[in-house]
Amino acid sequence: MSAHAAIAVTSKGVIETIEVPTEEPQDDEIYVKVEYTAVIPPEVYMVDRGMFIESYPYILGFTTAGTVMKVGNNVENFKPNDRVTTYAYGPSHNKGMQQYVNQSSSVCAKIPDSLSLEAAATIPDNFVCAFYTLFNQLSLPMPSSFPASVDPPLADTPILIYGAGTTAGQYMIRLLHLAHYKNIIVTASTMHHEYLRSLGATHAFDYRSFTLIEDLNRAVGGPNKLSVAVDCISAINTMVNIKDVLSPTGTVALLMPVKEGISLNVDEGKNMILDLPLPAKLNPFEKETNIIGVRTFFYQADPVLKEKLMPVILPDLLEKGLIGATPYRVLDQGNLQQRAEQALGLHRTNQVHGEKIIVKIH
Template sequence: MTTHSAVAATSKGAFDVIQVPTPVPEGDEVLIKVEYGAMIAFDTYVTDRGYMVNEFPMTLGFSASGTIDQVGPNVHDFKKGDRVTAFTYSDNGREGLKSRFKALQEYTIQSRKKVAKIPDSLSLAEAATIPDNFVTAFYTIFSQLGLPIPSSFPATTPPPLASTPILIYGAGSTAGVYAVQLLHLAGYRRIIATASKKHHDYLRELGAHDTFDYNSPTLVEDVAKAAGGDGKLLLALDCITAEGTLAILGKMLSPLGKVALLLPIKQGNTVTNGLEQEMYFELPDEKNPFPKGTEVILVRTFLYIEDERMSELMPKILPDLLQHGYIKPARVRLMDSSFGSLKERVGAGLALLRENKISGEKVVVKMVD
């Protein structure tokens, strides 16, 4: 049996480089030789807590880039050698995580529906930053919040709610960066972004109309002034989704509004608050800070593929956006050989994520030297 190296959580609180079987693609699958794998805070949950892990070892990483190595018999739009990026999670989102699909390994197998070709102008390291957060932003905006998908990007005609203020809370996150870009491309002109001050110029460059420091003591009043009217928002997206951010948004939303929360909901104020941090996938009434009537949408990105409108998101929509330069990748924080062995690179990346030392960047691990 052919095997390859993978970086996996081996038990609660431990990870290592292990050998795993190299699969052969079937049906509409492709086998990708991984050059770079990206990590997110969720990888610390898996490693440190065994969060949502049914069985160890569990390979890490939710986005990968590299080249096509083999294609299944039903695949006709990819070929060996194509440069690609992929959203690396179980093809059936309801089954949760499965190691054979994950990013931090020498080879990953994927359905063609989760893979996008990338232009020569885009580096593989940059490409690894895109899939998970791009898909999250697109799915949240155009499926969960219910805004119409434009017939083309950029939109040729303004959408019905083009002048409606839309808040992206935590817009300096990679999901927030893509949300701002997509809303701007879709024709929305009153995008309100909250982020650290250091991200404000960049977010305005991407299309944000107003930017505010989410640490400001006058944030609620500032956003209300920018929103105009009665000062209450009809549309918002929380890219952090912690109890502290929900409490702030609760003061901003209209009873007639919608707010999308990127799950899981975290205890405290940030995406990582230590091993004792509680996380949950529902919003109990006693923890709901929103006005009565506000529609609270709990976003489970792994289910995006169940929306038929999303089936060509990676194979067709993303490549077109990248080819025309309409979507800019997140900034790369590269973990390469200067950090040591493959295990040491991943350990350094986990530490950055665990300690909240990443903002406006994506941790990317170079898998091969």
């Protein structure tokens, strides 16, 4: 059996280049030559703390972009030479930081010729997270097409995206705008405000501002008037700020895990909460507040999303130019392991702001 190179966590704190078997696709899989993959914050937790890893070695990479080489016997909507991007959230052998990978066709999307492979690698994980959060976890009505042909029932209701400079937050703004929501309030660094407004944000506030709570309350119509919020950071300070503007009976969606610290970075001595309920000492919300813990890896429990989100909805949005890549940085110098180490280091040292880190594979 032939083999190919992959970047894997081989023990706590250690990544190495390993050789893995090159296997034929199963009936419902496509076999992809991987050109690019994204490195995301949870991979730092995986490497440094061993989180989410059941056994070593464990391959990294939660997205891929590349070219279809072969398809399984039951695959009808993909063919060799198709350019695709995939959400590589499955087990180790399906991860993206390897030269070749087999993926279920349900996590794959064709991309238009106008979109580069490196740009396509930025999209799947945060697009899926945003779509799943809004239209499944928060139960906002999913339009039958994009842009929506009619306004949703709560089109004018204020919706807060806290940490909207994150790539997941950027896709949430765009999707809400395409669904005809008209009061999209966001927090982010001021450097991102103009871009976020171009995506559809109606109000943008600096999360560092001393008047943040006052500004947010004014935007939503008064104290405790906000009924829907998403926390893209899910740290102690972000939850406290949301609590100060959210109605006691409102709904907040937390992108898991919840961090005990005050940022996306997690020190060894700090805890991460992987599931609800929140421990009392970390929960600032009122007892009546509806708290949702969003775990994107479960999105395929929704049969409609499993069947359509990646194979149908995303390609349609890309072809129409309604969804595109978020800002990104490509790492293409040195060998593959050096590029992976560099990507992880950028996340560890908080040098990633509103962009995706993309690693060239081939």
